[in-house]
Amino acid sequence: MSVLMADDLQFRHESRLILDGVCCRCRVGELVGLIGPNGAGKSSLLRVLAGLRRPDRGRVSLAGADLATMPAAQRGRLVGYLPQHFEPAWDYTVRDMLALGASRASASTPRLGTMARDFDLEPLLERPWSRLSGGERARALTAAVLVADPQLLLADEPGASLDVQYRSALLERLSLEAQRRIVIVVLHDIELAVRCCARLIVMNAGRIALDADAAVAARDPRLDAAFNIRFQRVPIDPSLGPLLPMASPGPATAARKRARQSDA
C-alpha cells in the first residue's frame, strides 16, 4: 500500500518562508482535509506534495520514490492535482480534456468511457469548455485528473465557486476515492471539512498546528488558536439528519453503487 511521506519540508517564495518544518504521513483509506487561515501555506504545501514545486529543504516521497527528482512523465502518472482555478487557453471539449488526462497514463486502455459514465459526462463529451456550467467543469476536470488512476490525489479547494449541492457531491466523490488512493483536499469551509474528512491537518503560518482525526480535531482548542477565533460547537441532533445534503442522488452516489456491485 503506497504511503505519502513529507519530511521536514521548507519552502521559500521570494525569500519569504512559506513552509517551515512540515512533516506528515498519509495513506490510503482516509480523506485528509487541509485547513487553515489565509496565507497559512495550504496551497503551497499541496503544490510541494504534488511535486509541482521543489522544496528548499526536506523531501516528499510517494511509495518510497522522491517526487522532486522523478521524471515529469512518471510523476504525472502517479499524482493527480486538482487546481483551485483552471482556465484552459483553448476551448477544449470534455472529450479533449479526458483524452489529455488519459494521455499521461501508462496503460494502453484508458478508462475514458467508464469515467464519462461515472461522472455523468456522456451527454457533454462534445461540448466545449466555454459552454459548460461551473458544476460541469468541476466534474470534467476531476474526471480528467482521475482517468489516469493516480495513486495520489491532491485537490485545492475543489468547487470553491460551486453551489452547495455540487460541492458536497464533489466531496462525497473524493471520500469515495479515498478508499482507493491517497486523497488530500484543501478546504475553506471548516464545517464541511469536519463533516466530510476522516482526518484534519490544520496549518498556521507555514507549520502544522494540529493533525488529528476530524472528530478529535474539531474539539481541539488549537483549531481556535490557528484561526484566531473562538468557534462555537453546536451538537447536532442526529434525528435531524445532516445539514448538508450528503446523500444527494448525484453521480457520485451512482458511482458508489457501481463500486459496491463490483465489490460484491
Added chain:
Amino acid sequence: MTRHLALSCGLLAAGLFGLVAGHDWLSPASLWAALSGDPSLQGGLILHWRLPRVLAAGLVGALLGTGGAIFQGVFRNPLAEPYLLGTAGGGAVGATIALLLPLGMPPVLALAGLSFVGAWGATWAVLLVARLAGGLDTGALLLAGVSVAAILQAIRSGLMLALSDESVSLQVVLSWTLGGIQTPAWDGLALLAALTTLCLLLAQRLHRGLDLLGLGDEQASAFGLDTARFTRLAVLTGALVVAIAVAWGGLVAFVGLVAPHLARWTVGVRHGALLPVSAGYGAMLTMLCDGVARAALPPAEIPLGLVTALVGGPFFLFVLARRVRR
C-alpha cells in the same frame, strides 16, 4: 475524410489560381497545354518559371502556417504570430547579414543558418521581456514583440545602409525584406521541399505537448509535461520553421496568424489535427496572395508581404477586438 478532401481541393484550386494569375492571365486551355508539355515559349515559361514559383509559395506558406500554430500554442495566445513576435524580424536581420556580407559559405546555407540564429534569438528576447513585464498575457506579449521587432528593424536598416555598396544592390535586399517568393531553380525547390517536409514532421511531434500547455503551465506540469524543457524545444522548432520560411520568402506578414485560426475553426483546437491543417491553409493563402501580387498591377509586381499584410492586418484587428471585448 470530407475535410481532407475539401482541404486538398482548396490547395489544388489555390495552386491553379497561382498558375493562371500573372500579368497576362492564362486560359485553362493554355495552362493545360503548358502542363502537358507544350514546346512553345509560353509553355516553357509556365513550366520552368511560374510552376516552381507557385510551388515555392505553397511551401513557404505551409511553413508559415505551421510556425504560427506552434507559436500560438507555446504562448497560449491566438494573437502570437512569427511576424509580430519578432521571430521573423530576427530571421530577417540574420538574412540581411547573409545577403550583404561575404561569408565564404554557400549562400543558401548562410541565408538559412543566419536566419535561424536570428529568429531563435529574437523569440527568446521577446519571451524574456514579456516575462519581465509580467507574464505571457496578450498585452505584455504584443508590447514586447512590437518593441523587439522595432529594434530589429532599426538594426536591419542600419546594416543595409552600412553594408551595401556597388556590388550588392540595396534594391535586392529591400524587395526581399518586403516579402517575395524568389523563383527558385528546380534544385533549390527540391531543397526547400525537403526542408519543409522535415519541419512539418518535427512540428507534428510537438502536438501532445502543445495540447497540454494549453491547460496552463501548472496543469500541464501536473499532467506530466516538463514545461520548461518543452517550451525550449518548441521555440527552437518554431524558430527553425520560420527561419526557413524567411530565407525563401522574406518577411511575409500575418499568414502565420490567419492560418491557425482558419484551422481551429475547421478542425478544433487539438494540435494533432491543427498543425497539418494550419500548414495547408498557410499554403493556400500564400499561393493566392502570391498570385494576386503578380497579377494586380501589371507589369509591376507588388511585394507579397504587402498583399498578405493588407489581407491579414484587418483579420488581426478583428481577432484583437474580439479578445479585448471578452
